[in-house]
Amino acid sequence: MNSKIMELNKVEVWDGNMAATQAMRQADIDVVAAYPITPSTPVVENYATFHANGYIDGEFVMVESEHAAMSGCVGAAAAGGRVATATSSQGLALMVEVLYQASGMRLPMVLNIVNRALASPLNVNGDHSDLYLTRDSGWISLCTFSPQEVYDMNLCAFKIGEHMDVRLPVIVNQDGFLSSHTAQNIYPLQDKEACDFVGEYKPLNAMLDFSRPVTHGVQTEEDWHFEHKAKQHDALMNSTKVIAEVFAEFEKLSGRKYNFVESYKMEDAEIAIVVLGTTYESAQLAVDKMREEGIKAGVVAIRVFRPFPLKEVSDMLQNVKAVACMDRSAPGGSVGALYNEISGALFNSPARPLLSNIIYGLGGRDMTIGVLCDIYRDLDAEAKAGKLNGSIQRFVGVRGPELKYYKV
Amino acid sequence: MSKSIHDMGWDELVLGAAVHSFKEEIDYNPSQVLPENRDYAETNSKYKYVGDWRVFKPVWNTDLCIHCQFCWLYCPDTSILSREKKMIGFDYDHCKGCGICQEVCPTNPKSIIMFTEQTEEEEALNQWPEKKGSK
Numbered sequence: 387m388n389s390k391i392m393e394l395n396k397v398e399v400w401d402g403n404m405a406a407t408q409a410m411r412q413a414d415i416d417v418v419a420a421y422p423i424t425p426s427t428p429v430v431e432n433y434a435t436f437h438a439n440g441y442i443d444g445e446f447v448m449v450e451s452e453h454a455a456m457s458g459c460v461g462a463a464a465a466g467g468r469v470a471t472a473t474s475s476q477g478l479a480l481m482v483e484v485l486y487q488a489s490g491m492r493l494p495m496v497l498n499i500v501n502r503a504l505a506s507p508l509n510v511n512g513d514h515s516d517l518y519l520t521r522d523s524g525w526i527s528l529c530t531f532s533p534q535e536v537y538d539m540n541l542c543a544f545k546i547g548e549h550m551d552v553r554l555p556v557i558v559n560q561d562g563f564l565s566s567h568t569a570q571n572i573y574p575l576q577d578k579e580a581c582d583f584v585g586e587y588k589p590l591n592a593m594l595d596f597s598r599p600v601t602h603g604v605q606t607e608e609d610w611h612f613e614h615k616a617k618q619h620d621a622l623m624n625s626t627k628v629i630a631e632v633f634a635e636f637e638k639l640s641g642r643k644y645n646f647v648e649s650y651k652m653e654d655a656e657i658a659i660v661v662l663g664t665t666y667e668s669a670q671l672a673v674d675k676m677r678e679e680g681i682k683a684g685v686v687a688i689r690v691f692r693p694f695p696l697k698e699v700s701d702m703l704q705n706v707k708a709v710a711c712m713d714r715s716a717p718g719g720s721v722g723a724l725y726n727e728i729s730g731a732l733f734n735s736p737a738r739p740l741l742s743n744i745i746y747g748l749g750g751r752d753m754t755i756g757v758l759c760d761i762y763r764d765l766d767a768e769a770k771a772g773k774l775n776g777s778i779q780r781f782v783g784v785r786g787p788e789l790k791y792y793k794v
Numbered sequence: 795m796s797k798s799i800h801d802m803g804w805d806e807l808v809l810g811a812a813v814h815s816f817k818e819e820i821d822y823n824p825s826q827v828l829p830e831n832r833d834y835a836e837t838n839s840k841y842k843y844v845g846d847w848r849v850f851k852p853v854w855n856t857d858l859c860i861h862c863q864f865c866w867l868y869c870p871d872t873s874i875l876s877r878e879k880k881m882i883g884f885d886y887d888h889c890k891g892c893g894i895c896q897e898v899c900p901t902n903p904k905s906i907i908m909f910t911e912q913t914e915e916e917e918a919l920n921q922w923p924e925k926k927g928s929k
């Protein structure tokens with residue numbers, strides 16, 4: 387634990403960025419190497435302030451780019467320390483090369499991604515194009531829908547990634563501005579409680595262990611590369627066991643329960659949307675409105691994006707008639723990522739709901755409760771008609787003529 | 795690591811492709827122990843032959859060498875073999891043929907000269923140039 391303790395109130399008012407920084411401070415990190423970028427800048431700024439004011443015993447390294455930030459993290463993790471950083475959008479894009487190094491080298495660390503659109507055109511607001519950019523990077527990817535969850539998932543992330551059966555880096559996603567700059571009531575743990583929960587860092591094959599000199603970041607060609615990638619995938623797939631354990635332990639400590647897939651009113655839902663991020667909270671209000679209109683709506687949100695909870699999400703959608711998979715990212719010439727994941731999840735199950743793909747909210751375009759209600763009404767009409775209304779994919783909330791693809 | 799890496803499946807490998815230098819934990823400072831006395835692991839690059847990356851190879855003329863150790867100091871691949879401060883030859887399994895040893899050799903003529911890989915040592919020594927500026 388850091389030598390200087392910060393007394394926290396039972397309820398604090400923090401935005402998502404401060405929530406991330408406070409969890410990082412409490413986690414007693416050895417090295418944070420970071421480069422600021424909107425909207426995650428305050429994570430780095432807050433951390434530097436805590437460091438300057440003596441609340442952090444570890445090192446804070448200012449670097450010249452995000453590529454260097456992640457490289458610094460990789461070096462520090464390989465040396466045998468607990469490591470974390472934060473970024474967004476273009477910064478993440480610059481980091482991508484090193485993300486694959488971190489996961490392939492099996493170095494636990496925590497990366498806060500405050501989700502923001504990828505240029506061009508340049509845009510600082512929230513969408514999930516950077517989240518999707520990390521899809522195949524081999525990191526565990528946790529999604530949050532509010533500042534409280536950002537705080538909670540950060541604490542869990544260290545514990546999950548550092549577990550000896552996992553040893554993988556972990557991303558904690560939050561929506562740019564909608565979560566990162568929205569101050570809400572947060573129920574934090576006190577420093578000791580949080581630090582004890584995260585636990586002591588256990589190094590593995592540390593470069594600073596001079597009794598066991600080791601090389602990290604080696605080259606393997608066709609002779610060993612496949613085996614190492616297999617081993618890495620196996621660790622990622624089997625991390626579900628540790629994730630479940632950590633969520634259970636966190637619930638005992640905080641009273642807050644987390645699941646691989648979160649849902650609202652899905653028990654008797656006939657139509658549903660599947661979302662990521664803060665849209666989950668807005669959708670719950672839309673679901674309540676729909677229920678007043680007699681429409682049995684529900685919403686499903688993915689908490690653990692990687693490893694993808696294929697079975698859990700499929701189980702949750704077995705009794706619905708129509709599902710819209712909502713992707714907040716430009717799909718780049720295909721259906722959105724969530725649509726792909728969900729149809730893959732359902733294909734080997736008995737359920738055959740109508741499955742559509744909605745592209746929405748790019749570059750921070752608002753997704754209001756009113757628009758969500760319209761989406762539910764359209765889904766309801768499709769469910770009653772027993773067929774999709776003309777196409778699999780459509781854009782919602784874009785100005786100009788209607789955009790629809792993949793006619794059915 | 796008693797089992798050879800060649801008999802291992804994905805599940806048995808060291809995670810992250812981390813490569814340990816020695817078979818066991820060591821309680822000595824390796825810089826104080828000669829390479830031939832170190833207990834290298836099977837996966838150590840010592841046992842990895844990369845000599846075929848080379849196009850030109852360094853040839854050493856023992857008659858001219860003054861054992862100044864410049865080549866040993868500058869070789870980026872630790873491929874100059876030296877004992878008791880005397881050069882004894884090259885590690886052709888790891889030398890990449892960069893020519894730095896020839897470049898830094900201070901004698902006149904050079905005590906190390908680069909020849910094409912297929913040149914026999916005797917043939918190379920027969921072609922050795924005269925001292926520059928003589929005659």
Ligand code: SF4
Nearest residue numbers: 869889890892893895
């Ligand atoms: S050619 Fe280069 S690698 Fe080979 S011994 Fe000389 S300096 Fe070393």
Ligand code: SF4
Nearest residue numbers: 859860862863865899
């Ligand atoms: S640099 Fe030349 S003279 Fe000096 S040790 Fe090497 S070969 Fe001999």
